[in-house]
Amino acid sequence: MDPYAALPLPQSAFVLALCLVLVSPLALAGVALINAGLGRSRSAAHSLLGSLALIAVAVVVFALIGSMFAYGDTGYTFSISGKPWNWIGAGSFALRGFSAGTVQAQLSTLAQFIAVAFAVLIAWGSGADRFRIAAGAAAAAILAALVYPMIAYWAWGTGWLAQLGLNFSLGEGFLDTGGAATIHVLGGLSALAIIWIAGPRRGKFPKEGLSTAMPGHNAVYVLFGCMLALVGWLAWNMAGALMWADLPPTELAVTAIDTLLSASGALVATFIVTRIRFGKPDASLCANGWMAGLVTSSACASIATPFEALLAGLIAGLITPLLVELFELFLSIDDPSGAVTVHAVGGLWGLLAAGFFASQQGQVLAQLVGIAALLGIIFPLVYFLFWLVNLVLPFRADADGERIGMDLHELGGSAYPEFVVHRDDSYR
Amino acid sequence: MKNAGLLVMPAGFFLVAAALLLFDGAAMRFIFVLCGLAVECMGLTFAVRGHMAVRGEH
Numbered sequence: 121m122d123p124y125a126a127l128p129l130p131q132s133a134f135v136l137a138l139c140l141v142l143v144s145p146l147a148l149a150g151v152a153l154i155n156a157g158l159g160r161s162r163s164a165a166h167s168l169l170g171s172l173a174l175i176a177v178a179v180v181v182f183a184l185i186g187s188m189f190a191y192g193d194t195g196y197t198f199s200i201s202g203k204p205w206n207w208i209g210a211g212s213f214a215l216r217g218f219s220a221g222t223v224q225a226q227l228s229t230l231a232q233f234i235a236v237a238f239a240v241l242i243a244w245g246s247g248a249d250r251f252r253i254a255a256g257a258a259a260a261a262i263l264a265a266l267v268y269p270m271i272a273y274w275a276w277g278t279g280w281l282a283q284l285g286l287n288f289s290l291g292e293g294f295l296d297t298g299g300a301a302t303i304h305v306l307g308g309l310s311a312l313a314i315i316w317i318a319g320p321r322r323g324k325f326p327k328e329g330l331s332t333a334m335p336g337h338n339a340v341y342v343l344f345g346c347m348l349a350l351v352g353w354l355a356w357n358m359a360g361a362l363m364w365a366d367l368p369p370t371e372l373a374v375t376a377i378d379t380l381l382s383a384s385g386a387l388v389a390t391f392i393v394t395r396i397r398f399g400k401p402d403a404s405l406c407a408n409g410w411m412a413g414l415v416t417s418s419a420c421a422s423i424a425t426p427f428e429a430l431l432a433g434l435i436a437g438l439i440t441p442l443l444v445e446l447f448e449l450f451l452s453i454d455d456p457s458g459a460v461t462v463h464a465v466g467g468l469w470g471l472l473a474a475g476f477f478a479s480q481q482g483q484v485l486a487q488l489v490g491i492a493a494l495l496g497i498i499f500p501l502v503y504f505l506f507w508l509v510n511l512v513l514p515f516r517a518d519a520d521g522e523r524i525g526m527d528l529h530e531l532g533g534s535a536y537p538e539f540v541v542h543r544d545d546s547y548r
Numbered sequence: 549m550k551n552a553g554l555l556v557m558p559a560g561f562f563l564v565a566a567a568l569l570l571f572d573g574a575a576m577r578f579i580f581v582l583c584g585l586a587v588e589c590m591g592l593t594f595a596v597r598g599h600m601a602v603r604g605e606h
Contacts, residue, residue, distance in 0.1 A: 201569050288568050316550070316599050452600045482574065488581050489564055495588045496561025500554045 133362055133369045134223060140359035141231050147352025148175065148238055150345040154411070155245030157341030158404060158457050162525025163249045164337065165535035170253045174244050175237040177257045178264040182236045184214050189269035190232055191225075191277045203287050205280045209273040228276075228363055234356075235303050236268045242307025245457030247314045247515065249321050249334075250522055253530055255515045262505045263310060271498055272302045274490075276364055281493060284486045291483030294490035295474050297365035298357045298418030300467040305494050306502075308464025311455065313503040318515040320454030322522045331448055336456070339403045346410045353414045354379050361422035378421040379414065382433035386413025389437030397441065408444060408458040409437040412466035419470030424477040432473040436466050468494070549601065553594025560587030 152171040159167050182190075188211045195206040212218075218229065240260040247256065274281040275296040285293035296302060325331050336342060354376050361367040361375045390409025394402040413433040420432055443461045447453040453460060468491055475487030506515075521529035528534060567580030 203569065284568075316595075319602075451596050485574065485578055485581060488578075488585065489568065492561050492564040492581065492584050492588060495592065496557045496559075496564070496584070500557050503554055 134227065136369055136372075137227055137359050137362045138230075140355040140362070141227065141234065143355035144231075144234055144352050144359060145237075147349050147356055148234070148241055150347070150349030150352060151238070151241050151245070151411075153341045153345030153348065154407060155241070155248060155457050157338040157345060158245070158336035159248035160334070160525065161337040161536055161539070162527055162534065164527065165533070166253070166526035166530055167245075167248060168535075169531065170244055170251075170256055171241055173253055174240045174256050174260040178236050178240040178260045179233055181261045181264040182233060182268070185265040186236065186269040187211060187215055187229065187232070188213050189266065190272045191228070195273065195278060204283075206278055206283065207274070207280060208270055209277055209279075224363070231359060231363060232272060232276075235272065235299050236264050238299070238303045239263060239268055239307040239310070242304065242457075242459050242463050243310035243314055246311035246455045246459045247318050248456040249526060250516050251314060251318050252513070252515065252517050252521075255509065255513045258509045258513050259310070259314065259506055259515075262509060263306070263502070267310075267498065267502055267505070268302065268306060271306055271494070274493065275302050281486075281490050284489060285480075285482075289482060290486035290489070291475075291478060291480035292486070294486050295365075295423065295478060295483065296419065296471065296490070297422045298360040300415065300419035300470045300474075301490060301494055304415045304418060304463040304467035305471070306498060308459050308462070308467060309494065309499040310502050310506070311457075311459035312453070312464065313499070313506045314515065315453055315455055315460070316503070317506055317510050320452065321456075322519065324454045325452050331452070331454075334456070336404050342404060342407045346407050349411065349414060350380070350383060353383070353417065357417060357421045360418075365422040367422055374426070375422045377426050378424055378429035379417040381426050381430040382417035382421065382436070383410050383413035385430045385433030386410060386416065386437030386440070389434045390441050393438060393441050402441070404458075405441045405444060408462050409440045411458075412436040412440040412462045415463055415466035416470035416473065419467065420474040420477055423474050428473075428477045432470065432477075435473075436469055439469070440466070550595045550598030553591045553596075553598060556591030556594060557588045560584045560589075560591060563587055 152168060156164050156167040189208045191209045191211050195209045197204050197206045240263055244256055273279040275294055281294035283293055284290040323332055357379045358372045358375050361372060387406060387410045390406050391401045394405050413436050416432050416436040421429060440461055443465055444458055447460060471487050471491055475484035517529055563584035564581050567577050571577045
């Protein structure tokens with residue numbers, strides 16, 4: 121019996137997608153390194169162990185509960201004015217019947233495990249130096265059990281956003297072929313909720329004067345993380361193009377080139393902006409620009425032409441350093457990893473750009489409806505759920521934990537035991 | 549103020565959903581969807597202002 125008999129994709133495409141999905145976790149490794157490098161040296165081990173712990177919790181919870189809501193041929197539907205609104209999936213509990221599914225369905229499930237792990241990892245970075253692992257794990261469980269499955273079903277399954285084209289004649293429905301909405305905007309908005317609930321790092325925003333600069337402790341981690349992320353992103357966007365954009369394998373090279381061009385354009389733009397703004401290019405902001413270009417490519421790499429991808433990346437790279445500065449200096453948002461700018465704003469920009477680049481009529485409107493759902497439903501829901509978690513498991517470590525560092529406070533040992541950790545003058 | 553802003557944001561989304569159901573024409577839908585997004589941005593602005601009001605408490 122041919123195991124690929126029920127597979128709409130050709131066998132070679134399936135094998136290719138499988139290989140690509142297996143390479144894509146390098147993007148997670150890159151983001152974890154970036155998060156660690158942009159935090160302080162006394163919280164580096166905490167950052168990386170937290171990344172692993174959150175991925176583990178998210179994967180387990182998604183397997184047990186989240187997968188039930190993320191897909192399923194039949195979903196929970198209500199009807200308004202004769203139009204069906206499929207708002208959440210109705211699959212089996214704890215992946216029951218998984219092995220009996222089609223090979224493509226199994227592959228899609230594997231990709232969703234990586235996606236949910238990615239989303240929780242993005243949010244974790246913004247709580248650097250004060251966010252407790254236990255609280256982070258609880259937040260990851262909430263995302264994996266309910267919020268991620270909901271948005272994944274809307275955009276990737278047979279949910280109402282994916283069916284906007286069918287029900288309301290809006291292009292091909294909401295397009296999110298590389299997880300810009302389901303992974304990056306969700307992760308970035310969750311990061312904002314964590315920042316607001318946990319509060320800024322101690323001494324970051326004094327009652328008077330400008331905010332205190334708290335630079336990342338290891339630019340090498342950050343920049344190497346960017347390179348790792350590129351490899352993972354190339355694989356992820358190509359796998360997404362096969363699975364969710366139904367592109368033939370012969371068009372995958374364009375997706376890869378678009379991804380590379382978007383990231384490169386963004387880096388060039390950020391490099392120039394920071395060079396003009398500060399007199400010298402800023403390493404951490406350039407890393408943020410590169411990542412914003414990759415995030416933008418997640419939305420439009422399988423839709424845009426190479427020139428359009430370059431343009432989208434240039435704009436992402438242009439706005440990223442300006443927004444990082446705006447958020448910190450004027451909006452009092454203490455975001456060490458830049459997740460709100462890079463993932464939330466970059467993702468939203470990419471989704472909008474995908475609407476402009478797509479050839480179908482009504483696609484811009486479909487993308488705007490998706491963006492409205494992310495901002496109007498998903499963000500308040502995430503904030504409310506995290507606020508409830510914070511009542512039971514406080515997000516923020518106590519003052520002593522921040523002073524001695526999260527490594528010693530939560531793990532009992534430092535990431536760099538042979539090095540002297542300097543006293544921080546920012547505590548006033 | 550932050551919570552009030554966050555409560556305003558779903559109202560913007562319902563305006564967007566209503567636009568899809570009430571209108572068939574692309575222009576009217578587009579205008580109402582933009583209005584819905586504007587309401588969401590207003591809610592977000594309130595929430596950000598609420599966050600800024602507690603600046604320096606930590």
